[in-house]
Amino acid sequence: MYDGIVQDLIDEFGRLPGIGPKSAQRIAFHILQTQNFDVSRLAELLSEVREKVRFCEVCGNLTEHERCSICRDPRRDESLICVVEEPKDVVAIERTRQFRGLYHVLGGAISPIDGIGPDDLSIPALMRRIGESQVQEVIIATDPNLEGEATAAYLSRLLTSIEVPVSRLASGLPVGGDLEFADEVTLGRAFEGRRKVE
Numbered sequence: 001m002y003d004g005i006v007q008d009l010i011d012e013f014g015r016l017p018g019i020g021p022k023s024a025q026r027i028a029f030h031i032l033q034t035q036n037f038d039v040s041r042l043a044e045l046l047s048e049v050r051e052k053v054r055f056c057e058v059c060g061n062l063t064e065h066e067r068c069s070i071c072r073d074p075r076r077d078e079s080l081i082c083v084v085e086e087p088k089d090v091v092a093i094e095r096t097r098q099f100r101g102l103y104h105v106l107g108g109a110i111s112p113i114d115g116i117g118p119d120d121l122s123i124p125a126l127m128r129r130i131g132e133s134q135v136q137e138v139i140i141a142t143d144p145n146l147e148g149e150a151t152a153a154y155l156s157r158l159l160t161s162i163e164v165p166v167s168r169l170a171s172g173l174p175v176g177g178d179l180e181f182a183d184e185v186t187l188g189r190a191f192e193g194r195r196k197v198e
């Protein structure tokens with residue numbers, strides 16, 4: 001334990017996801033010891049993102065506007081919707097440059113253990129969106145893990161029951177992981193090789 005605010009800082013970093021006590025300590029000491037570390041810039045950004053960044057009213061992606069840059073881009077193909085779990089998945093897929101349609105960010109995945117059901121995700125919003133537009137294909141790109149698979153199965157059933165063409169990414173993605181961890185080439189191939197759900 002350190003004295004006073006140093007320990008407070010370490011504790012605060014330790015509360016962040018994926019940062020254990022050792023990393024928290026390392027970050028705190030980096031800030032303390034690095035003369036030119038711009039603390040005010042970091043503080044400014046933290047309060048600015050809180051203030052300015054919100055979720056796109058159409059797709060749920062992160063944006064500083066009502067609609068995200070992808071939804072605002074007239075060159076994107078509105079007839080294709082790719083469903084992902086989190087905004088970071090949008091970034092991962094954009095990096096592949098394989099997809100020119102729009103996205104729908106669910107805000108997580110179905111997980112009975114964590115008490116997350118379909119109504120906790122933006123599935124009703126997706127259904128509304130599909131009802132209001134001419135969607136030719138919904139590509140389900142949830143994570144290749146248990147929760148992602150459960151979510152994909154649920155969505156596939158829901159969408160095929162109202163006769164919306166659905167496809168899933170081809171296998172070959174690292175099982176059990178997050179979409180964002182797949183490299184661009186693998187993810188790009190999975191996209192190209194997507195298969196229709198009957």
Ligand SMILES: [Zn+2]
Nearest residue numbers: 056059068071
């Ligand atoms: Zn959007």
